[in-house]
Amino acid sequence: MSEMRKDPVVERWVIITNDALRSPSISREKRIGEDGLDGTDKQRDALCPFCPGNERLCPPEILSNRPDGSSPNDPDWRLRVVPNRSPVMVVEGDLKRMGEGLYDKITGVGANEVIIETPKHGIRQSQMTCDDLENVFWAYRDRMIDLGKDSRLRYVLIYRNQGSAAGATLDHPYSVLMALPIVPAMVQSKIDGAQRHFEYKKRCIYCDILQEEMREQSRIVSESRFFLAIEPFAPRLPFETWIIPKRHISSYIHTEPGEIKDMACMFKEVVSRLDASLGRPAYNCILHSCPAGNTPPGLDQYYHWHMEILPRLTARGGFEWGSGFFINPTSPESAAAFLRGIVL
Amino acid sequence: MSEMRKDPVVERWVIITNDALRSPSISREKRIGEDGLDGTDKQRDALCPFCPGNERLCPPEILSNRPDGSSPNDPDWRLRVVPNRSPVMVVEGDLKRMGEGLYDKITGVGANEVIIETPKHGIRQSQMTCDDLENVFWAYRDRMIDLGKDSRLRYVLIYRNQGSAAGATLDHPYSVLMALPIVPAMVQSKIDGAQRHFEYKKRCIYCDILQEEMREQSRIVSESRFFLAIEPFAPRLPFETWIIPKRHISSYIHTEPGEIKDMACMFKEVVSRLDASLGRPAYNCILHSCPAGNTPPGLDQYYHWHMEILPRLTARGGFEWGSGFFINPTSPESAAAFLRGIVL
Numbered sequence: 001m002s003e004m005r006k007d008p009v010v011e012r013w014v015i016i017t018n019d020a021l022r023s024p025s026i027s028r029e030k031r032i033g034e035d036g037l038d039g040t041d042k043q044r045d046a047l048c049p050f051c052p053g054n055e056r057l058c059p060p061e062i063l064s065n066r067p068d069g070s071s072p073n074d075p076d077w078r079l080r081v082v083p084n085r086s087p088v089m090v091v092e093g094d095l096k097r098m099g100e101g102l103y104d105k106i107t108g109v110g111a112n113e114v115i116i117e118t119p120k121h122g123i124r125q126s127q128m129t130c131d132d133l134e135n136v137f138w139a140y141r142d143r144m145i146d147l148g149k150d151s152r153l154r155y156v157l158i159y160r161n162q163g164s165a166a167g168a169t170l171d172h173p174y175s176v177l178m179a180l181p182i183v184p185a186m187v188q189s190k191i192d193g194a195q196r197h198f199e200y201k202k203r204c205i206y207c208d209i210l211q212e213e214m215r216e217q218s219r220i221v222s223e224s225r226f227f228l229a230i231e232p233f234a235p236r237l238p239f240e241t242w243i244i245p246k247r248h249i250s251s252y253i254h255t256e257p258g259e260i261k262d263m264a265c266m267f268k269e270v271v272s273r274l275d276a277s278l279g280r281p282a283y284n285c286i287l288h289s290c291p292a293g294n295t296p297p298g299l300d301q302y303y304h305w306h307m308e309i310l311p312r313l314t315a316r317g318g319f320e321w322g323s324g325f326f327i328n329p330t331s332p333e334s335a336a337a338f339l340r341g342i343v344l
Numbered sequence: 345m346s347e348m349r350k351d352p353v354v355e356r357w358v359i360i361t362n363d364a365l366r367s368p369s370i371s372r373e374k375r376i377g378e379d380g381l382d383g384t385d386k387q388r389d390a391l392c393p394f395c396p397g398n399e400r401l402c403p404p405e406i407l408s409n410r411p412d413g414s415s416p417n418d419p420d421w422r423l424r425v426v427p428n429r430s431p432v433m434v435v436e437g438d439l440k441r442m443g444e445g446l447y448d449k450i451t452g453v454g455a456n457e458v459i460i461e462t463p464k465h466g467i468r469q470s471q472m473t474c475d476d477l478e479n480v481f482w483a484y485r486d487r488m489i490d491l492g493k494d495s496r497l498r499y500v501l502i503y504r505n506q507g508s509a510a511g512a513t514l515d516h517p518y519s520v521l522m523a524l525p526i527v528p529a530m531v532q533s534k535i536d537g538a539q540r541h542f543e544y545k546k547r548c549i550y551c552d553i554l555q556e557e558m559r560e561q562s563r564i565v566s567e568s569r570f571f572l573a574i575e576p577f578a579p580r581l582p583f584e585t586w587i588i589p590k591r592h593i594s595s596y597i598h599t600e601p602g603e604i605k606d607m608a609c610m611f612k613e614v615v616s617r618l619d620a621s622l623g624r625p626a627y628n629c630i631l632h633s634c635p636a637g638n639t640p641p642g643l644d645q646y647y648h649w650h651m652e653i654l655p656r657l658t659a660r661g662g663f664e665w666g667s668g669f670f671i672n673p674t675s676p677e678s679a680a681a682f683l684r685g686i687v688l
Contacts, residue, residue, distance in 0.1 A: 005578035009537035014578045014670045102556045103577045186668030193353035212446045233447045234349035324530030326358045
């Protein structure tokens with residue numbers, strides 16, 4: 001079983017899987033990616049574990065979108081959710097907190113699932129239909145609701161790596177779900193910041209950002225009925241883009257059907273603009289929702305879910321690692337103008 | 345002039361250079377790297393701006409190590425420090441703090457220098473002599489002392505990118521110095537953590553880590569007279585290695601000549617072990633010293649400088665970006681055993 005360890009100075013958690021198959025000391029071909037998937041599969045696409053007909057290569061499905069009359073684990077699906085076959089965290093076992101000299105660690109209790117977004121191997125999200133993407137965003141919601149019932153799990157992180165430069169292991173479209181026994185540092189930092197703002201102003205900071213961006217206009221990439229896509233004021237990376245619901249919704253699980261439909265089309269538009277502008281870049285998407293289960297009181301008033309899209313255009317170096325901040329050569333105003341100008 | 349912008353939620357600073365030459369919307373060949381260096385130089389090594397004979401391609405040197413009788417900017421140097429010719433931050437100009445609607449920004453006043461470590465193009469640090477490395481570590485100290493006198497600058501960050509996967513632009517050995525008007529988030533987080541520990545225990549947390557690691561032994565990579573090299577308890581990356589002075593020294597500028605000589609050989613040994621174990625990996629080095637100038641009172645009691653070496657073996661994906669923590673497939677205990685076992 002993997003374990004989570006805490007840095008005693010900065011209180012940053014890491015998951016140590018200590019799995020021989022994941023070790024960089026063995027050959028690169030055998031190495032398993034950060035997403036827990038087996039990189040060797042890349043060399044044999046005929047055996048892509050996510051392609052229809054190869055369902056036996058994955059553990060039995062947890063959820064799927066299928067036509068009436070279709071049976072679980074049969075090939076005629078539109079979307080499938082399966083446990084990762086070499087999971088980083090496992091649901092079985094007790095959550096144990098342990099000391100080791102000066103240090104703290106926790107057993108790696110959690111969940112690690114894969115959302116197989118479409119049967120079509122090798123396509124990008126910009127090539128998926130709005131309906132396909134709507135299915136994906138429904139699956140996110142369903143799995144978040146289900147895993148939120150497990151009181152040991154504090155946070156359900158859903159993310160997507162597009163392209164090997166962004167950490168993707170396979171060319172088949174998939175998202176990764178990681179349910180964790182702690183709230184990750186980055187999420188906690190957002191919660192703390194939103195709480196500080198709320199205590200001071202009695203307003204949600206993301207609602208204030210929406211208002212400011214609507215007034216300012218220059219950082220807007222696109223606006224739909226229920227969502228705003230912006231380049232944030234202080235982007236870490238060139239063309240970093242956020243999609244934020246206009247309505248104040250703290251948890252993604254409270255997003256309504258009409259909103260999810262609208263979000264699917266908005267998302268397709270944004271990734272199409274990025275693909276057209278930047279030559280189909282590698283990117284990461286991260287869904288930032290509020291923690292599951294027993295959240296701090298008042299969190300629903302001051303937290304506001306959003307999605308971050310982070311194109312990975314340049315190798316990041318020591319400055320970022322050493323300082324925790326970023327040199328970005330492209331202002332959000334010029335990136336937004338560039339993305340708006342693309343004719344789709 | 346570049347500007348620094350603050351994310352209003354997590355209070356993370358970014359530097360927006362908004363330089364056309366650095367923009368990813370122009371061709372990759374023309375793009376300037378994160379380190380501010382011009383990637384086009386890579387294609388014409390005969391014109392490497394850091395090679396002896398090409399001194400005219402850099403701004404006039406700030407510091408150099410030369411034989412007696414040699415003149416500044418002549419080719420017979422052992423080490424040179426030059427301003428970056430397309431600097432991310434510039435020393436000229438006033439430090440202005442400005443609001444923009446909801447947001448905060450500061451003018452990009454700072455310094456951006458390059459430490460050209462050796463005249464030899466294309467070698468790695470493991471191939472440099474202990475004397476070469478001692479010169480490099482002296483240059484770090486000299487520049488940190490000099491820039492620490494400018495009261496506008498709060499932090500001098502010195503780092504090194506080895507290999508393009510770690511953000512290096514040129515194949516000539518160089519380190520980057522960035523002097524900043526703010527204390528970077530990662531550094532502040534270390535200061536805060538060390539302060540918390542000191543308030544509670546009245547001891548330096550890094551001294552406690554040294555004691556724990558000496559007792560535990562399993563994470564030690566190497567020990568010299570004045571330094572300990574360890575794999576930290578909660579490493580973000582496989583084979584992440586820290587070099588810590590055994591004596592409590594808060595600022596790198598207080599390191600003594602004998603310690604710098606010892607550190608050079610210790611550093612050479614550590615990078616040689618990494619190069620031999622991992623097939624000459626890309627890596628980042630970051631020197632973590634305490635802030636320059638008016639530091640919080642008592643900082644010298646609880647902060648303890650150290651160097652982090654971060655091999656860049658795998659593409660990092662959305663999990664890390666989304667959560668601020670890390671999945672590491674290699675435990676520090678097995679990494680340390682592996683590195684110790686290498687015969688140099």
